Amino acid sequence: MSGSGDPSDIFRQEASELLEQLEQSLLDLGHRPDDRSLVDTAFRALHTIKGSGAMFGFVAVAAFVHDFETAFDRVRGGLAPCTPALVTAALQARDHIRALIESPQDALPARGEELLAALRQAVDGAAPAAVAAAADAEAEWHIRFRLGGEALVNGTNPLLMLDEIRGLGPLDVTALTDAVPPLDEIDPESCYLGWDVRLRSGCDRAKIDEVFIFVSDDAKIEITRVDAEAPAPAAVTTAAEQPAPSLAPVPVAAADRPRGEAEIARVGGSLRVQAERLDALMDRVGELVIAHARLSQLASGGEAGLTTVAEEIGRLVAELRDTTMSIRMLPIGSLFTRFRRLLHDLSRDLGKPVELVTSGEETELDKTMIERLADPLVHLIRNAVDHGLEAPEGRIAAGKPGAGSIRLSARHAGAEVLVTVSDDGRGLDAERIRASAIEKGLISADARLADHEIHQLLFQPGFSTAKEISAISGRGVGMDVVKRTVEQLRGSIEIATRPGRGTDVTLRLPLTLAIIEGLLVRVGEGCYAIPLSAVEECVELPAQEDGRSNGYSLLQIRGALVPFLRLREMMRCATPPDPHQKVVIIAAGDQRVGLVVDQILGSHQTVIKSLSRLHADVKTFSGATILGDGSVALILDVAHLLEIGEEEGRRTRMRQAA
Template identity: 45%
Template sequence: MNEDDIRDALDTFITEARELTQDFEEGLLELESAPDGPEAINSLFRAMHTLKGSAGLFGLRHLVSFTHVLESVLDQLRAGALHVTPALVSALLPCADHITALVDGVAAGRTSPTEAESAASERLLAALDPFSSGAVDAGGPSEVAVSGNARTWLLSLWFGPDCLRNGMDPLSFLRYLTTLGTVAQVITVADALPPADEVDPESCYLGFEVEFVTEASKADIESVFEFVRDDSTIRILPADDAIQLIESLPENDRIGDLLRRSGVVTDLELARALRIQHDSGPMGKPLGEILVAEQMVQQPVVEAALGRQRKVADGRQQDNQTIRVFASRLDKLIDLVGELVIAQAGVGSADGLSEAQQHVLRLVEEVRHTALSLRMVPIGTTLRRFERVVRDVCVDLDKEVDLVIAGGEAEMDKALVERIGDPLLHLVRNALDHGIEPRAERERHGKPARGSLRLNAFHDAGSIVIEVSDDGRGLNRDKILAKAVDRGLASPSATLTDPEVYALIFEPGFSTADAVSNLSGRGVGMDVVRGAITALRGSIDVQTAPGAGTTIQIRLPLTLAIIDGFLVGAGDSCFIIPLDRVTECVELPAEASGRSFMHLRDEALPFVRLRQAFGIPGQPSRRQSVVVIEHSGQRAGIVVDHLLGQSQTVIKPLGRLFKDVRWVSGSTILGGGDVALILDIDALLGQYIARDRQRNLVPA
């Protein structure tokens, strides 16, 4: 294997290790809520066992030793020697964080831990000491799945003829077995004993068939005969429910691992059988047949393992239909599809095209949708990560909160999923700290002692909506307004609507907390949330009811790559409005000249003139149009000169030179080669709203 292959294998290990650690953390939280789930414990054990084995392949001894202790504790859970308690879960959860840190170190090129990491390992393992009294020493982990239960073994012992000459007494081995368990029966086999006149007093001719009951593993029994293994025939076979045990083992699609995990085959026996299989060439016998032929295991046991293997393989067929793709390759495909869309727009109208050309255009459209779907991932994985956050924060705040996750199957662009995590973290922590009341306060107001926090995601009109809802005390309108006046954000005579008041919580430095805590109170966070959402071309809205709770709704585009846009013109310039924000288009009435609003079906519709916003010179067209859009749950308009229709829009970043341009979120190239700017609707109309209420706000 060359250096590139090793690097690729290590990258795969890092990716899988992070996934296993995430599964481990989620499994612990699930186990805490349902302690009687044996499959959950098995999943945790498999995660640590797989991680330990993979780390061992790359010589990452610090990871192997750390995960081995966790594996041993989980093995005690499987055996019933330990029980799931909040204290145990609290001791195991930080271990998941530490493993993530160790894996990150490997990703950074460190194959050994730093002093800080070693100290953290010792501290975390010390916290596990009360739970790992029966754990096996890290130097020799046991793979037997029946720890703490006695099993019956059949031992066939044929000592070599030179055993006595080498100073070994066969009976001493039998006596030593009694220190590990109970020798239930011994049958002496004298078939090899020659006639009396031919007996050599220094040679050993006897064999022994022993029925042995013990809690020790097969490997432990095998180690008793370490010094006579080379010139003796030692066979150790299970006499109990090995078949039933194999059926109950965690999933594994390798027969050797199944037999080894069940305890009926040791590492040495498996290595010997694999060596025989390798030496016999590509046409050699299957591993199971070799194990039976060498009398290492019985045929029914091998058949049970083969059946388990086939069952697992069948169950994984669906999983094998997915593959990992490097993000860079996927991004390259999206870029190429974007160029195809631009080229398609340059072809012009399909009315005069041949049937073959129209077919090509339809294929381009299909490729576009398929390529974009490759970037779509369920948001559920991101939402489930907050189970750990809610648990830890509730421990710090001494609150009891149930987290409810809905809509986890809703899909969105992977790039958005990665960037939405931090804003959601702020919202969740604020809901737990400020929104949900302490237990005593809730009971005083007739509420259940346990609060409720709900994370919900769903698709709506070409966007994805994420809601963070709590059943807490709600926002205090008067307190927010008083704080805004105190901070100079609003005048004492301000007449603000409820949405305008609640929007003040997103102002930099704004906080209504009476005291600073480890979680919040410094006025840092909510403005960062709004900035992050705005940077993703999204919007954020607050709905609250005093005493009933608060819902913060985030609306984001499904993808950051290609959108359906509505092309409009102002003078000689072209602009793109995201089509999912457009509700209708109407003509600007003559009486609206010189005003910033119009009447639309007995409703006052505020609007902003695109020419004025961007300082476009020249006279507006005689017949202007108003594009009516949705903004923060309300309707507003954008006045334009021309309506140019729907357009497939490939989003191009503006670049550093134009990073300070207002009200624009990107650009696109039209079919004729012209550049059109993509409007940031929320920033544009937000500026209008801020200007329109200057009479209520204190000038900056």
């Protein structure tokens, strides 16, 4: 979503989408090199970027893509096969286009020449000589065209179009001035000229049509092959046949023109909205939720009419909240497709054939979550390929297929989304992880840890089991970044491994970061909110435990020992505790911890407000919310409390064993 109306920003936004389309087409061609539709899709993306780049002043982009397109056009014309070497060279050229668009000052011209040379070598090295000779045969084309009256306003440059035709072969151009009005009637924003072109080229009709794909709706175009028995029909391309949309911004005046039913349906299907506007809308909805909480509190002791109005407003606020949150939701498949290129490159660099399998691409997640999940998933996939998957000969010896498999899946689970990265490799070696942790001083040699606790050591800063440092791994950075990012998203990580069969790493994430359902509790004189998705159950603190004033202990919950924390001690409350304290059991995966509170106040619609920079080191809280009476309640950080509870539970068990 573009955050600016600047034409160059619009071009960057649309070019990014076309580059993504180009990358996916090239990756698919690696598996289906004879699929002509994929070649056409890649070529159309290149052609659209070239034309639009020239319109918006990205001259270097247009020039590079033109040469890229020229080389790739030989594949499209059947003059050369699509080989793995060509796909690799084309993917690297695609990366250079992105660099030219996003940071042209860092894109070295020599690198561009090197990539184009690699492309030409990949194409020319496999071109059949007989077909190549046939391509040199020339024909003569007669092209006559007049642009629409608003072509110049839309950003069309007819000189660039003529240059593009000149790239197909020698030509003679004559300007048609018969429609030019008297000087005092000329509109400087209108195009009155036409052009008569004689082109000598062995190209086919489709290549000439592509020159006019941005203007064919409004232009009058006649294309005739001179040596043909009959003239070719006029190049009128319907909207349904257009391969890619023009990137030129639509002028305001165009809104006044009548549209066909098909065009109206197309425009009504979707609407591009700036990301900042959605964020602002979400903020206003959050403030409205807070205001409604205040209204409900005032109406609770008032007249019946006011209560009815408050309930009706509450229903509308809830619907508005759900609708606004749904607007921010995007299918996670848009994130999954990015990793096809990553696996392609890793497979090449490590010499491990890898297949990517995805499921649950339609699962929706907040757009902010999707943006921030990209880096953690990159780290997890790199580790799965480098450490998890065996080399092809090792897999075959173990009775597995030579090619490894990485599976990305997503699914809803209540108010959470579970994103899982799975591999079918060797699995985790708990003893090796333990030995490496002892060597690095992360745990003592006599520490007794369960398997799931050993697996969590992988997320410690500086931890690595790699024996050698490489470009892929070995420096002990990455997995700790994964954990930190997921915890910042108020999520958690679970690991399940099967020796010799593979490992699953699951990220449990809330649906959104803006508004959540919370359980409001009182500890001393303060109120705190606990994300309701993490609450498993609430029980009363047994009398024998209630009598203890200090320390941590374990609670018997349905046949399992659960460590619990006294929040009064953590918050240093000076007031005496309530006579019947409650325990809120929170859980994430196989981790469970009880939180002792004075009173459970009930559920609360929690609008999350970030803490200031001064409170960045306070790990107990993940944010704050405003209550109906205007007071502030801090939101407890579930991941941090679970970590403390696990550590203290382990110490308690060790003391009891001693």
